[in-house]
Amino acid sequence: MTRPLFILIIILHSFRVFGDAKLPLSRSIEIRKAPDEFSIDGRADEPAWQMADTAGDFVNSFPNDTSYARARTVVKMLHGHDQLYLFAVCYEAVRGNPIVQSLKRDFSYPVSDAFSLILDPFDDKVNGFSFGVNPYGVQREGLIASGGIMGVSTDWDNAWYAETVRTPEYWTVEMRIPYKTLRFKDGNTLWGVNFTRNDLKTNESSSWGPVPRIYNIATLAFTQKMVWDEAPQKHGRNISLIPFTTVEADRNIEANGSFNHKVRVGGDAKVLLNASLNLDVTVGPDFSQVEVDRQQTNLTRFNLFFPERRNFFIENSDLFASFGFRQIRPFFSRRIGLRDGALIPIIGGFRLSGKPSKDWRVGLMSMQTEGKASLGVNSENFTVAAVQRMVFARSYVSAIVVNRISYDEGSFRNDAYNTVIGMDYNLSSRDNLWNGKAFYHQNITPQRPSDAYAHATWLNYSSRTWKFEWNHEYVGKNYQPAVGFVPRNKVFDPLAQKLYQVAYWRLEPYLGYLFFPKSSIVNSHGPSVYADIYFNSNYLLTDRLVQAEYDVNFLNTAVLKYKVISNLTRLFYAFDLTGKGDVLQAGNYAYYNSNISFTTSKRRLLTGTFSFDAGTFFNGSKVSCSADVSGRIQPFAILSIAGSYDRVQLPNLASTRDIFLLGPRFEFTFSRSVFFTSFFQYNTQINNFNINARLQYRFKPMSDLFVVYTENYLTPVFNTRNRAVVLKFVYWINT
Numbered sequence: 001m002t003r004p005l006f007i008l009i010i011i012l013h014s015f016r017v018f019g020d021a022k023l024p025l026s027r028s029i030e031i032r033k034a035p036d037e038f039s040i041d042g043r044a045d046e047p048a049w050q051m052a053d054t055a056g057d058f059v060n061s062f063p064n065d066t067s068y069a070r071a072r073t074v075v076k077m078l079h080g081h082d083q084l085y086l087f088a089v090c091y092e093a094v095r096g097n098p099i100v101q102s103l104k105r106d107f108s109y110p111v112s113d114a115f116s117l118i119l120d121p122f123d124d125k126v127n128g129f130s131f132g133v134n135p136y137g138v139q140r141e142g143l144i145a146s147g148g149i150m151g152v153s154t155d156w157d158n159a160w161y162a163e164t165v166r167t168p169e170y171w172t173v174e175m176r177i178p179y180k181t182l183r184f185k186d187g188n189t190l191w192g193v194n195f196t197r198n199d200l201k202t203n204e205s206s207s208w209g210p211v212p213r214i215y216n217i218a219t220l221a222f223t224q225k226m227v228w229d230e231a232p233q234k235h236g237r238n239i240s241l242i243p244f245t246t247v248e249a250d251r252n253i254e255a256n257g258s259f260n261h262k263v264r265v266g267g268d269a270k271v272l273l274n275a276s277l278n279l280d281v282t283v284g285p286d287f288s289q290v291e292v293d294r295q296q297t298n299l300t301r302f303n304l305f306f307p308e309r310r311n312f313f314i315e316n317s318d319l320f321a322s323f324g325f326r327q328i329r330p331f332f333s334r335r336i337g338l339r340d341g342a343l344i345p346i347i348g349g350f351r352l353s354g355k356p357s358k359d360w361r362v363g364l365m366s367m368q369t370e371g372k373a374s375l376g377v378n379s380e381n382f383t384v385a386a387v388q389r390m391v392f393a394r395s396y397v398s399a400i401v402v403n404r405i406s407y408d409e410g411s412f413r414n415d416a417y418n419t420v421i422g423m424d425y426n427l428s429s430r431d432n433l434w435n436g437k438a439f440y441h442q443n444i445t446p447q448r449p450s451d452a453y454a455h456a457t458w459l460n461y462s463s464r465t466w467k468f469e470w471n472h473e474y475v476g477k478n479y480q481p482a483v484g485f486v487p488r489n490k491v492f493d494p495l496a497q498k499l500y501q502v503a504y505w506r507l508e509p510y511l512g513y514l515f516f517p518k519s520s521i522v523n524s525h526g527p528s529v530y531a532d533i534y535f536n537s538n539y540l541l542t543d544r545l546v547q548a549e550y551d552v553n554f555l556n557t558a559v560l561k562y563k564v565i566s567n568l569t570r571l572f573y574a575f576d577l578t579g580k581g582d583v584l585q586a587g588n589y590a591y592y593n594s595n596i597s598f599t600t601s602k603r604r605l606l607t608g609t610f611s612f613d614a615g616t617f618f619n620g621s622k623v624s625c626s627a628d629v630s631g632r633i634q635p636f637a638i639l640s641i642a643g644s645y646d647r648v649q650l651p652n653l654a655s656t657r658d659i660f661l662l663g664p665r666f667e668f669t670f671s672r673s674v675f676f677t678s679f680f681q682y683n684t685q686i687n688n689f690n691i692n693a694r695l696q697y698r699f700k701p702m703s704d705l706f707v708v709y710t711e712n713y714l715t716p717v718f719n720t721r722n723r724a725v726v727l728k729f730v731y732w733i734n735t
Helices: 002-017 049-050
Strands: 030-033 052-053 059-060 073-079 083-092 114-120 128-133 139-144 161-166 170-178 190-199 202-205 224-228 239-252 258-276 275-283 346-354 360-371 381-392 395-408 411-426 433-445 453-461 466-476 488-491 496-502 504-507 510-513 521-538 542-553 559-572 587-599 606-617 620-633 638-651 657-669 674-683 690-701 703-714 719-730
Touching: 030 052, 049 073, 073 190, 083 114, 083 190, 114 139, 128 161, 128 170, 258 346
Parallel strands: 030 073, 030 224
Antiparallel strands: 052 073, 059 202, 073 083, 083 170, 114 128, 114 190, 128 139, 161 170, 190 202, 190 224, 239 258, 239 719, 258 275, 275 346, 346 360, 360 381, 381 395, 395 411, 411 433, 433 453, 453 466, 466 504, 466 510, 488 496, 504 521, 510 521, 521 542, 542 559, 559 587, 587 606, 606 620, 620 638, 638 657, 657 674, 674 690, 690 703, 703 719
């Protein structure tokens, strides 16, 4: 362990060199107290708005970042006794109907005309909030983590209010955001703020605080100053109760099961302990309103990653889920309440999270599940604790402890626990040119095996023209976090019917360059080279992918990509490629393919992404094509269909394998409070056809009625496997 730790120390020391750079253009807005409270109607007809400070002169981020926006935007802000107010006028440089996806909440910002408020209450350039509105008054709110390098997570839901008014010359938006919705430190009079505008008719994205076009528009490195005339403070009790009732009926026809029905009652509570520390409690949580996972074709030897969709685990999830990398996660919330696709009832739990000061952020979560004898699963407790400490300009050090322990016959079992202790260092320079991460995680079990750790470093440099990335990873063979996700350090031998644990090294460099033509239909274009290389613990090459790519980004937002890829795969054991008995023998396989993809302009009513891939595949060949096409009946419906086709030919196959995955999706938004979504999935790899339909009625802020129907069929005969219908009622009570 000494050599990896020495390497980490050297790299961490070098990261510090990149921590300072000049700040972007500095701007500030004063937020003054309104003498009276007023209603939200999209109009600034209250006299108080005349006293408000003004922000304007937005600067383009796309298609260029060197000029003022054609579509002018003017913003005013005020505050009241217990809320923040905003009013903005979004002038139309090009007349016509707004371009939006639908009336559904949490719309996608890049593909809709919209205005957004970015708040950084601690002015730390790391964590913040986003509140967006489109011209039809549809709202989206989200959390910004890690400085906004991954954009905005709209999985976070909370209560705030907005209305809009549209005219041929402009549209206006008025917001009211209660203090209880935000997390901030009492007495802090200096916040970070930015205002952004997306105008697809003009084909420009702009912001008050200039954001270079190579970065996400919500990047917190470019927030400006919001100065309060008096410090905001929260008043009264801040407790929200969210009871729910669920009625479910289901039947497993494939297993000759009988008709079942059940009624569940449970609830959540949100308690604001102080201005910046929040306690969430859940009892008997039910996640039946969550859509089923999108199916994927898997022609690899490893498990696929499916994202978390359950709201309780999503809120503030970045505090726990940001540790490690996507494929080396010490904590993965889908391990709680799910086991091999089967549901494990959750008794309840709590999450304490917040930011007690500008430099510190803390979190603690504990969940208790029931036992399930049919799966051989005992009752278990899952606990995770995390702490972050700011260092340098925008970087932070964080530590995590994750533990799963079984509970049997009235006591915890000391011989059945799995613990991970880890530390991460996240780098973000002032100007966002440099970003990176380094971590070390140790897995502890009763057996205390050796080689039960993982470490990695990642460094990214992104300038206007150059992008460079370096990544190294090491995962020990006994690093097996029970509440994590590490898909590559287990290998199955089908002949011996045995699962082996293996260690691996990974190297992942990337280099890209962009050209920006001054006068062209092309906004930018350029080449890149990428490699993804794996070695075992003896430094023997096991997998290698080398890719050369050329991207063309058009002014109308269309994208064309061409890739040439070289692969080398070393199979130590036989491998069933398709899951249908198509076994490849152990050995070395070198194969090559090329890929071309095209994404149409997102400004059009009919959009799509199309991809074609062909080449050799192991000791045979493969042709793949995919398409994802969406059409809008603006603003009330989105009709889309996504599909993929893989044609695999190998010498040992009796016939060619044709694998289809087809998924039509229909989304109707009858109003800003009534939504209907239905999608179908046809997967020949697992012989399944799935129907999932969900009706949602949001009758008041954060209060919903859900009706969900799902059914699975065995293909190609289309016999019903199982079906279920769920009615769920959720009511948000503020005290």
